Amino acid sequence: MQMAPDTSNLDPVVLELGHLFADAGYELSLVGGPVRDLFLGRVSPDLDFTTNATPDEILAVAKKWADSHWEMGREFGTIGFRKRARSGVVLLIEVTTYRAEAYDPESRKPAVAFGSSLEADLGRRDFTTNSMALRLPSLELVDPYGGAADLAAGLLRTPGTPEQSFSDDPLRMMRAARFTSQLGFAIHPDVHRAMADMAGRISIISAERVRDELVKLICGAHPRAGIDVLVETGLADLVLPEVPALKLESDEHHRHKDVYQHSLQVLEQAAALESGPEGPVPGPDFVLRFAALMHDVGKPKTRRFEPGGAVSFRHHDLAGAKLTAKRMKALRFDNDSIKAVSRLVELHMRFYGYGDAGWTDSAVRRYVTDAGPVLERLHRLTRSDVTTRNQRKADRLSFAYDDLEQRIAVLAEQEELDSIRPDLDGGAIMALLGLKPGPAVGRAYNFLLEERMEHGPLPREAAEAALRAWWARQPESRAPANTDPGETASPAAPNSTGDSTTPDS
Missing domain, CATH: 1.10.110.30 (Hydrophobic Seed Protein)
Incomplete structure (x- = not known):
């Protein structure tokens, strides 16, 4: 690695800002990650600068020059700016007054004290590779702690x-x-x-x-x-904590590694299967990778010693999904990410029921429907979960999954697998059976959804006939004439989302 930063790709905006501060009598240096990246041949649109100017003085120098600014970090000495470069790229710029911080060991936040020395400011940064600065506009490298040498090493x-x-x-x-x-x-x-x-x-x-x-x-x-x-x-x-707990376990499917090492290998393999920017799973994809890491975290909780010395982990997929969701909630992840990752963990074993004879069309439909928007990630997670050294076994699993994906593709050409719905909607159900909104409509909807899963799309006449036959077997169909079947007290079966509410028509 080069021992001097490559400034040839430095945006002219950087030097413009340096001249502005120099003309106003202040120091300005590009600092931290952007300087490190110059050594690595990378350029970032996020630029950090440090200066001996106070926040008010920073604003006085650069407010009119920038396209816009913000002051949310003012108490920490930071003023932010947005500036469109000549290339059209919008640069996000933060300029911070030299710091000489005193931290309270029990506090999450530093007590900020402004400093007057660039070298002292660099000394309070996290690592030597981030403790380098480029004085502006002279482009002089300041590296008092050997960051360039550490970067090279x-x-x-x-x-x-x-x-x-x-x-x-x-x-x-x-x-x-x-x-x-x-x-x-x-x-x-x-x-x-x-x-x-x-x-x-x-x-x-x-x-x-x-x-x-x-x-x-x-x-x-x-x-x-x-x-x-x-x-x-x-x-x-x-x-x-769910991850180090895996070091204590042995995996009956992958005897050559403990579950911890297996999970790390699955993580690596899942990352390698990410697609390019235009593909279905552009990398890096946090949801896929985190699901790969967490897919077996239910094993410690479900480990059982069987007669003969075997070890089982029954339903570790369900236990793992709950543990994953709980950990992600504790880490304040958004609900969509929690739902996607935990769903992948829950479904990661589903493929192993796909035997040599394959699955029925209805089983394939359920696989696709249950995966929903994470189907492409599930394909990659399932393939990544094969870490055996037994090449024959690995090939057999790979060929089986190839077959499953082909089955999905064939059915997808014939049916709308990504949005399976009953052949009749809620409005048609109520019209056909003479019902008002209520639990009975939800049960009828679920019956038709099961028919759709089992048999594929039906002509409308066949769907109506099946619904009438089902309804004739229901106690509500024989209710007295003065009883509204849509308001019966009979228990309602849950619909496909676990609710008992009437589906939208």
């Missing part, structure tokens, strides 16, 4: 002692694991040791900040290495 160190750094901001321990995943860096032994000793301090960090670092880690180029760091240092025991 692929090593994560802290500018000061790691104990002081992690005491100042415990989230930096999560960042170390994240950079291992994103950049493939090794962690200096002193840093690794401090992380293990101080892992408990992560408990003062908000769930949202931990979640954001975890997402970046999972979506990195080397997520297996990042997860290993979390587990080795004990951080995972606090932020993702």
